[in-house]
Amino acid sequence: MKKIILLIVIIVSIFIINTNNVSGRDKNLYYDNFRYSDNVNFKDKFDYHVDFNNVGDYYEIIFDVVNESNNSFVVEDLIINDNDEYFSYELTYLDNSKVNIGDKIDKNSITTMKYRVDYKKQVINNYNDFDTSFNIDFGQKL
Secondary structure (H helix, E strand, O other), rough: HHHHHHHHHHHHHHHHHHHHHHHHHHOOOOEEEEOOOEEEEEEOEEEEEEEOOOOOOEEEEEEEEEEOOOOOOEEEEEEEEOOOOEEEEEEEEEOOOOOOOEEEEOOEEEEEEEEEEEOOOOOOOOOOOOOOOOOEEEEOOO
């Protein structure tokens, strides 16, 4: 009888521990639902290539920042080229307001961002490979 009760207690304990682990587990903050302008050769997420032919050309990549966790996050750091004589770079929300350090990503939410690069001045030299990448670092808001 003691063995049966002990076995039942162990099984119930394992069930309760696993249930708590599953429901209390945080999911990740991730990027999803990529949309982009026609001139983007899109491979996967932020792996893409763009050809600019004329001054005035631009490209846009729109993406969702998905927070499926029970925690809020904040933008801790942004690396966007802001000193380029040939291109201008802009990271905004869909309403065209600028993404800033300290902006909050609410728990269980989807925040849509837009990255736009404009070709603003004719490139004179033959070097046609420019790095238009950007980086966003998120941290958990306590």
